[in-house]
Amino acid sequence: xxxxxxxxxxxxxxxxxxxxxxxxxxxxxxxxxxxxxxxxxxxxxxxxxxxxxxxxxxxxxxxxxxxxxxxxxxxxxxxxxxxxxxxxxxxxxxxxxxxxxxxxxxxxxxxxxxxxxxxxxxxxxxxxxxxxxxxxxxxxxxxxxxxxxxxxxxxxxxxxxxxxxxxxxxxxxxxxxxxxxxxxxxxxxxxxxxxxxxxxxxxxxxxxxxxxxxxxxxxxxxxxxxxxxxxxxxxxxxxxxxxxxxxxxxxxxxxxxxxxxxxxxxxxxxxxxxxxxxxxxxxxxxxxxxxxxxxxxxxxxxxxxxxxxxxxxxxxxxxxxxxxxxxxxxxxxxxxxxxxxxxxxxxxxxxxxxxxxxxxxxxxxxxxxxxxxxxxxxxxxxxxxxxxxxxxxxxxxxxxxxxxxxxxxxxxxxxxxxxxxxxxxxxxxxxxxxxxxxxxxxxxxxxxxxxxxxxxxxxxxxxxxxxxxxxxxxxxxxxxxxxxxxxxxxxxxxxxxxxxxxxxxxxxxxxxxxxxxxxxxxxxxxxxxxxxxxxxxxxxxxxxxxxxxxxxxxxxxxxxxxxxxxxxxxxxxxxxxxxxxxxxxxxxxxxxxxxxxxxxxxxxxxxxxxxxxxxxxxxxxxxxxxxxxxxxxxxxxxxxxxxxxxxxxxxxxxxxxxxxxxxxxxxxxxxxxxxxxxxxxxxxxxxxxxxxxxxxxxxxxxxxxxxxxxxxxxxxxxxxxxxxxxxxxxxxxxxxxxxxxxxxxxxxxxxxxxxxxxxxxxxxxxxxxxxxxxxxxxxxxxxxxxxxxxxxxxxxxxxxxxxxxxxxxxxxxxxxxxxx
Amino acid sequence: xxxxxxxxxxxxxxxxxxxxxxxxxxxxxxxxxxxxxxxxxxxxxxxxxxxxxxxxxxxxxxxxxxxxxxxxxxxxxxxxxxxxxxxxxxxxxxxxxxxxxxxxxxxxxxxxxxxxxxxxxxxxxxxxxxxxxxxxxxxxxx
Numbered sequence: 001x002x003x004x005x006x007x008x009x010x011x012x013x014x015x016x017x018x019x020x021x022x023x024x025x026x027x028x029x030x031x032x033x034x035x036x037x038x039x040x041x042x043x044x045x046x047x048x049x050x051x052x053x054x055x056x057x058x059x060x061x062x063x064x065x066x067x068x069x070x071x072x073x074x075x076x077x078x079x080x081x082x083x084x085x086x087x088x089x090x091x092x093x094x095x096x097x098x099x100x101x102x103x104x105x106x107x108x109x110x111x112x113x114x115x116x117x118x119x120x121x122x123x124x125x126x127x128x129x130x131x132x133x134x135x136x137x138x139x140x141x142x143x144x145x146x147x148x149x150x151x152x153x154x155x156x157x158x159x160x161x162x163x164x165x166x167x168x169x170x171x172x173x174x175x176x177x178x179x180x181x182x183x184x185x186x187x188x189x190x191x192x193x194x195x196x197x198x199x200x201x202x203x204x205x206x207x208x209x210x211x212x213x214x215x216x217x218x219x220x221x222x223x224x225x226x227x228x229x230x231x232x233x234x235x236x237x238x239x240x241x242x243x244x245x246x247x248x249x250x251x252x253x254x255x256x257x258x259x260x261x262x263x264x265x266x267x268x269x270x271x272x273x274x275x276x277x278x279x280x281x282x283x284x285x286x287x288x289x290x291x292x293x294x295x296x297x298x299x300x301x302x303x304x305x306x307x308x309x310x311x312x313x314x315x316x317x318x319x320x321x322x323x324x325x326x327x328x329x330x331x332x333x334x335x336x337x338x339x340x341x342x343x344x345x346x347x348x349x350x351x352x353x354x355x356x357x358x359x360x361x362x363x364x365x366x367x368x369x370x371x372x373x374x375x376x377x378x379x380x381x382x383x384x385x386x387x388x389x390x391x392x393x394x395x396x397x398x399x400x401x402x403x404x405x406x407x408x409x410x411x412x413x414x415x416x417x418x419x420x421x422x423x424x425x426x427x428x429x430x431x432x433x434x435x436x437x438x439x440x441x442x443x444x445x446x447x448x449x450x451x452x453x454x455x456x457x458x459x460x461x462x463x464x465x466x467x468x469x470x471x472x473x474x475x476x477x478x479x480x481x482x483x484x485x486x487x488x489x490x491x492x493x494x495x496x497x498x499x500x501x502x503x504x505x506x507x508x509x510x511x512x513x514x515x516x517x518x519x520x521x522x523x524x525x526x527x528x529x530x531x532x533x534x535x536x537x538x539x540x541x542x543x544x545x546x547x548x549x550x551x552x553x554x555x556x557x558x559x560x561x562x563x564x565x566x567x568x569x570x571x572x573x574x575x576x577x578x579x580x581x582x583x584x585x586x587x588x589x590x591x592x593x594x595x596x597x598x599x600x601x602x603x604x605x606x607x608x609x610x611x612x613x614x615x616x617x618x619x620x621x622x623x624x625x626x627x628x629x630x631x632x633x634x635x636x637x638x639x640x641x642x643x644x645x646x647x648x649x650x651x652x653x654x655x656x657x658x659x660x661x662x663x664x665x666x667x668x669x670x671x672x673x674x675x676x677x678x679x680x681x682x683x684x685x686x687x688x689x690x691x692x693x694x695x696x697x698x699x700x701x702x703x704x705x706x707x708x709x710x711x712x713x714x715x716x717x718x719x720x721x722x723x724x725x726x727x728x729x730x731x732x733x734x735x736x737x738x739x740x741x742x743x744x745x746x747x748x749x750x751x752x753x754x755x756x757x758x759x760x761x762x763x764x765x766x767x768x769x770x771x772x773x774x775x776x777x778x779x780x781x782x783x784x785x786x787x788x789x790x791x792x793x794x795x796x797x798x799x800x801x802x803x804x805x806x807x808x809x810x811x812x813x814x815x816x817x818x819x820x
Numbered sequence: 821x822x823x824x825x826x827x828x829x830x831x832x833x834x835x836x837x838x839x840x841x842x843x844x845x846x847x848x849x850x851x852x853x854x855x856x857x858x859x860x861x862x863x864x865x866x867x868x869x870x871x872x873x874x875x876x877x878x879x880x881x882x883x884x885x886x887x888x889x890x891x892x893x894x895x896x897x898x899x900x901x902x903x904x905x906x907x908x909x910x911x912x913x914x915x916x917x918x919x920x921x922x923x924x925x926x927x928x929x930x931x932x933x934x935x936x937x938x939x940x941x942x943x944x945x946x947x948x949x950x951x952x953x954x955x956x957x958x959x960x961x962x
Contacts (some may be wrong), residue, residue, distance in 0.1 A: 218943050679837070679892065681931030687840075691847060699836050699894060699930075743862065761865075763896040789895035790866025794905065806861055808868065818857045819828055 003040060004457060005466035010058055011454035014468075021072075022059055027097035028090065028373065030068070031119060033060025034128050034442070036370050037250055045460045048411045051423045054453050057110060057442075061450040068135040073142050079103040081387050084166035086153050086328075089117020090369045091172035091360030093140055094376030095383070100143040101385050107166070108145060111152035113203060117174050118361070119369065121199040122221065124228050125438035154328030163355065168383045171329070171342065171351075171358040172376065175322040175366050181216065185273030186318075186418055190280035194225040201228055209234055210314020214283055216249040216270055218238075219366075220321035223254060226262050229317065230435050236262045237311065241269040241288050241301040253390060259431040269301065272310070281308040294426040324362040334358075341365055348382045348392040349375060357382055362554045414458065424453040431693025471632045493702045493729045497722065498672065498684060500663040500708040503558025503566065511554065516577055518637055518756065519545040519630060519657045522576055529583050539587055542657055544635070548655030551584055552639045553577045553595040554627045559662035559712075560598060568683065570662035571712040574601045577660050578611045581620035593620040594652055596627050597639050604716075623650060630657055663712040685711045696725045704728050714759065742785040743805040745793065751800035756793035758801055762818040767792060827881035827947035829856040831940070832871065834864040836894035837929045839887035844933030852937040853944040856884065863887070864925075865898030869909045872923065876913070878956055882922045884937065889927040889928045901929070918953075921946055 002021050009018035022029045036056050055179050083099050085092045088110040096106045115137050116118055119128065141147060153159055153173075162169055178193035180186065190210070192200075194217065200207045213229040215222050218240035226236045238257070243266045247254060250298075258264065267288040274282040287307035290299035323340050335343040337354040342358045344351050349359045359375030361367060375483060382392050427443040434441055445453065463465035470478045502523055505513035519527075523622050531537040541548050555577060559570040568703075574597070581593040600622065602611040614620045627641040636653040643650050665684035673680040678698040679687040687698040696704050704725040707718035732738075747758070749770070754777040759767045766785035769777050779801075790803040802808060833839040839860050845852060861867055864887030875883045885906065887899040906925055913923055926939045 057869045260844070351953050369869065674891070677894070677896070679840075679894075680931050681929070686929050691844070699840075761901060763898070787895060789863040789898050791895065791901060793861065794866055803862070803866065806866060808870075810859070810860065811868075811871055812874060814859050815830060815871055816878060818830060818875075818881065 002465045002467070004459060004461050004464035006062060007053060007055070007058060007454045007457040008459070008464040009466050009468070010062060010450055011457065013451065015062055017064045017466070017468065018062040020485050022062055026059075026373070027094050027140060028119075029059055030132045031059065031065035031090075031128060031136050032370065032373075033063050034132065035119070035123055037368050038371070038579075039368075045406060045414060046250075046418075046456060046458055048406065048414050049418050050420045051460070053457055054423050054426070057426055057445060058450060058454055064444055068139050071139060074101065076101060076144065077103050078105060080145075081105065082107070082166040083167075083168045083170065083383060083387075084109065084162045085170045085172060086138075086159075086162075086377070087111075087117055087172040087174055087360070087362070088115035088147055088149075089172060089174045089370040089372060090119060091174075091376040091379070092117065092170065093137065093374040095170050095172065095359070095380040096145040097140045097143060098377055098380035099383060100140070100145050102380070104384075104387070106145045107446075108147045109151045109153055109157065109162070110147060110149045112171075112199075113150055113664065115147045115149060118176075119174075121202050122178070122195060124198065124202065124222070124224050124231075124233070126227070126434065126441050127224075129440050141649060146605075152328070158330055159332060167355065167387055169356045170376075170379050170383060171356065171362055172360045172379075173324060173326075173328075173362045173374070174372075175324045175341075175361040177320070177323045177325045181270065181318045181535040182319065183270055183272055185275050185280065188273055188275045188280040189278045190314060191316045191318065192223040194317055195322055197225050197317055198228060199813060200411075201232075207232075211235065212238070212312055212314045213317060214239060214311055214313045215317045215319055217319035218242065219248055219319065220253060221322070221366075222317075223249045223257050225317045225319050227257055227260060229315070230257075230260050230262055231438055234315070234676045238262060238264045239268050239283075239285060239311075240264060240266055243267060243290065246290075246298045256431075260430070260435050267301070271301070274310065274651055280313060280316050282551075283313050283316055284308055286312050296769050322361070322366050324365075326362070339365060344357055345392075348378045350382060350386075350392060355386070357386075371463075373765045401447065406569050414460075418458060421456055423456065424449045426519060432600070449463070450546065493704065493721075493732055494676065495704045495706055495725045495729065496676065496678070496698075496709055497673070497706045498669065498709045500712070501666050503570075503661040503664050505557050505659045506662050507564060508557060508659075510628060511557070511657075512632075516637060516657075517541075518548075518631055518655070519659060521661045522573065525580055525662070526576070526660050527768045529580065529587065537587075539584065539656075547588060549588075549592065549594060550652065550654045551581075551591060551593050551656045551658060552627075552637075552652055552654040553581070553658045553660060554630075554639075555591065555595065555597045555660045556626075557659040557661045566662060566664070566683070568712065569601060571601065572714045573660035573662065574599075574611065575607060575714065577658075578602070578614040578620070580658065581614045582618045585620075593618075594654075595620055595622050597622055597624055598626065604714075625650075628718040663708055664819060666709060669709065676700065678705075683711075685709065689752065696721050696728055704730065740784070741788055743788040743803065744780045744783045745788065745803050747781055747791065747796075748800045748802070749778045751781070751798050752776075753798050753800070754778050755797070757795050757797070761791045761795045763789065764792065825948070825952050827855055827944060827950075827952070828879065829882045829884055829940070829943060829947065830872075830875040830880045831856045831858045831884040831886065832861055832864070832867045833858055833928075834866075834887040834894075834899075835860055835862050837892065837927075838864075838936065840930035841886070841928040841932045841936040844931060845936045846933070849931050850937045852877035852940040855944045855947075856940050857874045861895070863895050863898035864902040865893075865895065865900075865905075867902065867905075869891070869905065869912075872906075872909065873913075873916075876918055876922070876953075879953070881950075881953055881961075882924070882943055884943055885925045886928045886936070889929055892929065919950060921950060922953075942948070 003500050006018040007023045033056055039058040041052040046052050052587050082105045085096050085108045089110045096108050100106050119133055137452050156511050178547055211234055213234040213236045215226045215238045226238050229236050269287045269288055269691050270283050271286050272284040273280050287304040288301040289304055291302040294300040306764055337343050342363050344358050344363050349357045357379045359379045360372035429441050512519045527533040527537055528539050555573055577595055584591045600611055602608040623643045625642040625644040629637055629640040631638050637657050639652045639654050641650055669684040670680055677700050681687055686705050688695050688705055689699050696706055706721040706725040758779050764785050764787055766782045767779050768782055770780040772778055792801040793803050864885055872883050887902055914915045924943055928936045
């Protein structure tokens with residue numbers, strides 16, 4: 001999902017682009033923007049600061065800005081394969097959308113007179129206006145999806161027939177059967193179940209309800225039924241057996257219901273319907289109290305003895321939950337769960353019958369719209385793979401990313417960085433207005449409100465993935481689908497040239513610790529001076545964009561400083577400071593550069609002449625001494641230091657301060673060294689085989705070094721080393737036969753007892769076993785694998801193992817002769 | 821302390837780290853006491869305890885074993901064997917009447933020329949504080 005992307009696009013007023021981005025992953029944007037219970041908002045990091053972004057409302061806003069009839073229909077190449085989908089709810093519609101885009105010919109079979117499943121039959125008009133739903137469905141039909149309404153599988157069409165005319169079937173029939181109350185009198189007239197009631201009202205049928213309505217249950221269906229009954233002019237009471245905290249319905253829904261004058265009676269459960277003739281007249285209830293948690297984790301309601309009471313009722317609406325109706329699938333052998341839902345493979349949604357997939361409420365029982373849509377998408381992928389003959393399960397599916405945990409420090413940092421700003425509230429119809437008819441309650445954001453809300457996004461993901469750059473890049477150089485991959489390469493030699501990173505100057509609190517924007521590093525100045533840099537070569541202060549006139553350089557930041565754990569000289573800084581001083585003067589003759597230095601290290605051909613030129617021709621003033629402090633004074637940066645040649649403290653009011661940060665090992669250098677089995681020093685620079693005689697080789701055969709990964713060095717030196725390493729590799733590869741060190745282990749088979757302790761200690765598995773002619777098992781060294789460490793020699797208890805060049809006799813002779 | 825006494829130290833140095841470290845001390849012109857006689861071995865894991873005992877038997881005042889830092893062995897795990905093997909030798913040296921200060925194991929990497937010099941200096945100073953070893957004359961040589 002590219003949530004941050006469309007939030008960013010809404011914030012800048014690119015509503016059409018935002019909508020298109022939402023459409024990439026969500027085939028029902030207008031619907032989701034209204035009815036989704038937005039689990040995404042629960043993981044939004046803004047929630048740690050104040051309240052999460054109103055993601056769903058902004059999605060609705062984007063959808064409301066678009067006339068769906070004008071959205072372009074993509075070109076689809078049909079592949080001639082046919083897929084049947086049973087049920088046109090969110091799961092079925094999503095699967096149809098995806099499959100149609102992939103080129104399949106999709107037909108949805110819908111039992112009711114209109115498409116939409118629970119979106120149409122279950123969700124009242126005031127939450128999801130029918131023309132909005134129709135719009136999203138129309139678009140899916142335009143993609144070539146056929147929706148055959150009034151077609152109940154098992155009656156008009158047999159499931160077997162579907163299977164013979166379609167290559168794959170997706171069952172997404174939802175859960176529309178009401179659960180029974182299980183109390184006496186339940187069959188009386190005047191009782192209509194919640195989903196049946198909602199379906200009838202939503203499909204425009206005439207439903208007669210009385211003036212006093214009692215709704216039983218605490219879920220969203222109960223609330224919906226109550227609010228619909230209220231709009232039909234009844235007074236409504238909801239009876240729920242637990243307390244408000246345990247109510248499964250959405251909190252905002254409960255509050256809205258109460259605002260509309262619906263009474264909720266907590267801790268009560270019906271025990272009997274008292275009838276008068278055929279008709280329900282009263283409902284007898286029992287008070288409850290909360291006990292220990294039950295299997296669902298909620299406290300179990302326990303009846304209070306003798307607390308019976310009755311409520312007068314004209315219409316009773318039980319809304320206790322729904323189960324799937326799977327009558328159509330009987331006799332086919334589809335596997336069912338004990339709860340009466342379909343059993344599928346969780347990862348692929350395949351049922352036990354080949355070619356039949358299932359998802360949504362029919363598998364999970366009543367759940368959220370977005371979960372059904374996710375199931376639809378999953379099923380579409382599986383069906384696509386199935387029909388292409390690919391394996392259903394792929395590695396990609398298993399690596400679903402869980403949202404990352406946010407650490408305490410991160411939360412504290414977020415709170416410090418972002419001031420509180422509550423989410424923008426959407427306008428709603430007044431509650432007395434609402435109950436008059438079925439007008440949409442939530443009125444949507446205005447343009448300004450939406451942008452204000454979208455701007456609250458913290459952009460915690462850095463790149464928002466709005467994909468605008470992808471559209472603009474004519475060379476098609478931006479690819480969002482690329483993924484990390486592991487590649488195995490077999491090579492004969494490795495040249496390590498991992499370079500360096502610049503020292504992080506923030507540890508120097510006295511230089512501002514990275515807090516002053518106009519204290520920059522040499523590398524940053526290099527970018528400012530560069531014609532291809534961010535400013536096109538114009539040198540400006542980062543804080544206010546003015547041209548600096550007084551520039552102070554501070555050398556040896558993170559070099560030659562034992563207190564900061566960097567006692568070595570970074571070697572290149574003296575020269576680049578001189579270069580920068582010259583270039584700054586060339587850019588703007590009014591610039592005056594000051595350079596604080598310890599020594600000017602300008603060793604090398606023409607180097608010292610260059611440094612002299614910076615002083616003599618370009619007027620750079622060199623001051624010998626360390627800078628002790630840099631602080632802000634108005635628009636200036638005050639640089640305090642000492643000129644140790646005149647023995648006086650100096651203070652310079654600078655416009656820009658450039659820290660000549662040193663070079664240090666690249667990230668992960670030590671880990672790489674361990675992987676390659678090469679040595680590294682205390683600063684994590686790699687160690688050459690010999691500092692003078694073998695400067696680009698390592699002690700591990702076939703691994704070579706070049707450049708600043710060995711230690712600070714400049715470009716000419718790195719280039720020379722690169723060439724040297726290449727020549728060394730070429731020399732290695734030019735040989736037909738490789739010679740190895742003759743210092744390898746040997747084992748005297750006459751003395752070997754066959755204990756094979758040596759095979760256990762050998763790090764290179766270079767010791768094999770051999771059967772001697774007299775039937776003994778002895779160890780034998782594989783000389784090409786042996787590296788000559790001698791571990792086996794020290795481990796051998798019988799003196800059978802020995803190491804050429806370092807034999808026991810040779811070493812003993814050395815010890816013996818030491819003081820002779 | 822005997823006048824003019826100079827302790828004799830046998831140093832077994834692994835080729836890749838400690839011997840290179842000693843080399844580094846040399847190329848960096850860092851000095852260290854000349855009391856040490858260095859024997860190069862491919863890996864500290866090659867060092868047979870017999871060589872250590874032999875050194876003491878022949879009159880060495882101290883024996884130093886130096887290898888790569890744990891985790892950095894050129895042969896992956898040789899120095900782990902060294903560490904365990906000589907932990908076992910220590911009580912045996914004690915049994916032979918050789919003070920525990922006379923035997924040291926140190927980790928010196930190829931870049932630690934300075935550290936090598938410090939190790940040899942401090943070991944030599946420590947040996948100078950101890951009395952010279954009394955050797956049983958007839959067993960002094962093999």
